[in-house]
Structures are given as structure tokens and as C-alpha cells.
Amino acid sequence: MKSLPRLYWHATRRTSVRGVLLLGACAITIAALWYVKASLDKQLTEREVQLDRMIALAARHAPPRPAPRKVLSPAAQHQLDRQIGLLNRDWTLLSKRIAPDSRQISLLGMDVDPATGSIHVSGLADSTTIANIYARSLSQQTAVLRQVRLLQLAKGDDGIRFEISAQWND
Structure with a gap:
């Protein structure tokens, strides 16, 4: 090597x-x-x-930031919850219960105040007896209505005009 x-x-x-x-x-x-x-x-x-x-x-x-919302008192919160509950009622059930079964009665108007629960119904009937029967049938709808009162019966050219007031149950 x-x-x-x-x-x-x-x-x-x-x-x-x-x-x-x-x-x-x-x-x-x-x-x-x-x-x-x-x-x-x-x-x-x-x-x-x-x-x-x-x-x-x-x-x-x-823009300035909004002030934090005030916390409602329990009474105010209860009142607000009640008013929201009034607005969220079952309107279709009310309409079904108020609608007349007979063709002899025509409803002309229905005014509902959701805040107070008051209902004002005006209509036209063929006779005073039919208007009274209709008012009595509404007073028997205790699940939906209370304090049903027949306020007015008036004879007109086209039939008997009537007005009914009631309170909507909570």
C-alpha cells in the first residue's frame, strides 16, 4: 500500500x-x-x-352609547308580561267562538281591545229572538268569554241591529 x-x-x-x-x-x-x-x-x-x-x-x-336599560320593578314586569300575554292570545279561537252558526245573523263589526280584553260586537239579525239566542250562546262560551251583555236592540229597515259587549278570558 x-x-x-x-x-x-x-x-x-x-x-x-x-x-x-x-x-x-x-x-x-x-x-x-x-x-x-x-x-x-x-x-x-x-x-x-x-x-x-x-x-x-x-x-x-x-353617537353616544345609550344608557343601560333600567331594570323593571316586579310589578312593572308583571304588568308588561300580562300585556304581552293579552296581545298573544288565540285570536282564531275567539273568531270561531264569536262567529254565528245561523245564517239569520250577520256580524257587521267586531272591536277588540287586547289591552283590556273587552269585545264589542255589532250585527244584524232577522228578529229580536234570534239576537237574544245569539247573545245567550255567547254567554255560554265561558272558556273564552265572560260578562256578556246585550247592549242594544234596534229595529232597522234591513232587520234588527244589535250590539253585544263581553270580556275576553285570560
């Missing part, structure tokens, strides 16, 4: 054109990157200042 030749490296001072060009290119690249970073930092700072100004301006021109 042959032994490998021994190589001794000795540092020498040689300056090559390639080395200088490479070193110059690295320096220019580092300077360009530093310049780009500095300009981006400057833009970021300007945008942050602009954003702060916009936030301050928006805060000055924003």
Missing part, C-alpha cells in the same frame, strides 16, 4: 477579482435589504399613527 502524500496548506495573500466582486455583491445586497427594512418600518409607523388618528376621530364623532 502506498501512503498518501502529505499536503501542507500555507496561507498566502492573494486577492482575486472574483472574491472582491463576491464581497461587493454581498455588501450591496445587505445594504439593499437594510434599506427595504427601514422603509417598511417607516411605513408601518406612519400607518399606526394614521390608525390612531382615525380611531380618535371616530370616537369623537360616534
Whole structure:
């Protein structure tokens, strides 16, 4: 086996054109990157200042926040719940119960006040007996109506006009 030749490296001072060009290119690249970073930092700072100004301006021109809602007293809350319950009643059931079964009765109008639960019905009947029977049938609808009263019976050219008032059950 042959032994490998021994190589001794000795540092020498040689300056090559390639080395200088490479070193110059690295320096220019580092300077360009530093310049780009500095300009981006400057833009970021300007945008942050602009954003702060916009936030301050928006805060000055924003409508005032509404005051927090007052908590209702238990009595007021109960009254509000009752009024909402009155508005959310079963209107179709009321209409079915008030609608007459007989063709001898025609309803002319029905006025319902949901806040008080009062009902005012006006209609036209062929005779006073039929109007009384209709009022009595409404008074027997105790699940829906109470305090049914026949307010008026009046003879007209087209028949007997009647008016009935009642209270809508809760």
C-alpha cells in the first residue's frame, strides 16, 4: 500500500477579482435589504399613527352609547308580561267562538281591545229572538268569554241591529 502524500496548506495573500466582486455583491445586497427594512418600518409607523388618528376621530364623532336599560320593578314586569300575554292570545279561537252558526245573523263589526280584553260586537239579525239566542250562546262560551251583555236592540229597515259587549278570558 502506498501512503498518501502529505499536503501542507500555507496561507498566502492573494486577492482575486472574483472574491472582491463576491464581497461587493454581498455588501450591496445587505445594504439593499437594510434599506427595504427601514422603509417598511417607516411605513408601518406612519400607518399606526394614521390608525390612531382615525380611531380618535371616530370616537369623537360616534353617537353616544345609550344608557343601560333600567331594570323593571316586579310589578312593572308583571304588568308588561300580562300585556304581552293579552296581545298573544288565540285570536282564531275567539273568531270561531264569536262567529254565528245561523245564517239569520250577520256580524257587521267586531272591536277588540287586547289591552283590556273587552269585545264589542255589532250585527244584524232577522228578529229580536234570534239576537237574544245569539247573545245567550255567547254567554255560554265561558272558556273564552265572560260578562256578556246585550247592549242594544234596534229595529232597522234591513232587520234588527244589535250590539253585544263581553270580556275576553285570560
